[in-house]
Amino acid sequence: MLLMSMTMYGNRVIGFILLGLLAIRIYCLRNVMVISSCIFAGIVFAGVGLLTNQQRASATGTKSYLVKIYPDTAKVNGANLSFIAHPEGVKEKMVFYARLKSNGQKRRLTAGTKPVVLKVAGKSAPFLPATNVNQFDMAKYYHHQKIQNCFLVESFVVQETATKLSIIDWIHVFRSQFNQYCNHLPKTLGIYATGLISGYRPVNFFDEMTGVKKLGLLHVFSISGMHVAYFLSIVDQLMVWLGLSRFKKAVISILFLGGYFVFSGASPGLLRAVIMAVIGIVNRVFHIDLSQLDIWSGSLMINLMMLPEAMFLMGVQLSYGLSLGLIASERLSYIKQTILLNFLTVPILLFHLYEWHFLSVLINLIVLPLFGRVIFPLVIVGVIGGLVAETLIMPIDGFLHLFNNGLNMISHFPGMLVFGKPTLPVVLLMLSLTMLLAIAGGSSANKIAGILGATYLAVFCWIHFPLNGEVTMFDIGQGDSFLIREPLNRSVTLIDTGGKVHFGMKPWQRGEVSYQAKRLSINYLKSIGISKIDNLCVSHQDTDHCGDLPAFIEEMQISRIIIPLGMDQNPSFMKRIANRDRLTKLLCVNDEMRVANLPAQIYHPYLAGKGENHDSMVIGTQKGGLRWLFTGDLDRPGELDTISRHSGLVADVLKVGHHGSKTSSDPQFISAVKPRIALISAGRNNHYGHPNDETLVTLKQHNVKVFNTQKHGMVRYIYRNNTGHFETVLNRHEGNL
Structure with a gap:
């Protein structure tokens, strides 16, 4: 069923190959019962999938x-x-x-x-x-x-x-009451209580729990088998004290599992733990004699019948992967088993999150026993004690606060590796080798460990030392952000960061501050193995060009921030970079400066300014056999001044000024620069009407082909030596100039 799910909803090539290998294996068994069961299960699963797809097409209009x-x-x-x-x-x-x-x-x-x-x-x-x-x-x-x-x-x-209200409604009411009660508890205790008991994460969860996120401890706060087993043991102990029969205990336990599934958020990852627990209870009561692997397999089959695409979710992948790893490594000592389980999560985390902290293995070894023996009991005592008097639980909150701050501090230690995103076949190979390592012994284990280590090293080098370079326009909505990356990552330059502009919003309308760069441009950089930016060029002060700069300072190592001459006197901009690393240099430039190790030339400004549109930095470079020109929000007078001061300035690819506004792209400028390709970065349905029709007409009159983030999404020019091709994410277009 798992392979059919991959074939139907995921990578069909890999799915068909693995299905073929499975079919050969089943045929070689020559067992009629096994073959019949597999065919029947496959037909049922295919029918469920087709029925699901038909139902999905119903809601329109x-x-x-x-x-x-x-x-x-x-x-x-x-x-x-x-x-x-x-x-x-x-x-x-x-x-x-x-x-x-x-x-x-x-x-x-x-x-x-x-x-x-x-x-x-x-x-x-x-x-x-x-x-x-x-x-x-x-x-x-x-x-x-x-x-x-x-x-x-x-x-x-x-x-x-x-x-x-139905029973489900009452469970939601109870969960709401519980969450609201936890909001009034001391801060850290409240976050731990909702995270570990009800599965609720407040909007500030990741701000407070940076250590939990970076050190790979999120699985502890994702309600899963550990939580189910812990609370089920409490329920079981209560029923033992009440002297209930085995059958009554089983019925109550199953009802508890159903209620807790709803109470804790009903996540797909939790479904695995609940199904396995129910099968385990039935197995014990009726003496069916199912092994743990049988229970795991049965849970997977039921889960896929309910959610045919469940295994494409990271939480479900981690849930099933770790539970299978526990079964496969049950003969190992606690230390070996914990290390192995951590390495089992690495390929999944790299595929989805692209980074991993070396200290996560050691921290898991230390912290996991603490959660079961110390943290869980303290949180439960704190929740109950809060009903009596808040002063009684302040020591508990203090301990949790100290513990959490310790994790946050450790997460900032050196060791965070931005690995990049391995391909799906590589991830499957890594997972298979890790699982073989769990069941192998002696010299075989050493050989498998060597192959696994060599695989990680080869993939790391492939991602971090690419043969191709690229010039990329990110789709960040209304704003600008561009990447220039040379082959083998010899140099990484970012032009602008983008940022959201909020006009006329009342305090209650703004919500939590978030930087979209973390899920867009920074996310992409990490996926291709980039954690260091050599040159971060800021064209001017506007929020839609540098508003997300603090996110880059937080997430990336930046060697130099390059700004137009005079912008260092702008207080609002300097506030944005106040938290930069002391090793990050700030460099103010004009068109007369030649910046060492910057793979580009500065053409504007020539006078010191405040960083306004007419002060925009203009950057030109040559990559992949093409000449590129990036103009920020430079207005028409600035464009004409630029070609006047730099006669003969031409470009094959022009980043259109001010998102295609009519205040830029003067016909004389376009005629002088002679671009063949225009890049326009503008938000969909933006309030400004960018790009302006007048600008589009000007570009059309000069036979300029336009790539617009509104229609094409991210636009990449992938090159090697002096040749390359353009790729777009939407309305797919690939080709050479």
């Missing part, structure tokens, strides 16, 4: 719905509301996106604990696709959970607070 929204599942960030719900009269779930109109409306939907019925009007639509290479794909993420469409809410009215 403009409609009104009644939906029930649970406060514990609604996500509110500023004025943005999103939630997953079953609309009345529709079989499948949908993701709803709405814009809150008042702070009172916001409180009404989040302050209560009972579900609220909304009447929403709007239109269903497919999820927006990922527009940058290796960007998190929201459409695929929800598709894997049998959610095909989102619903864009244009208006909604609160009909009522639900009064007739």
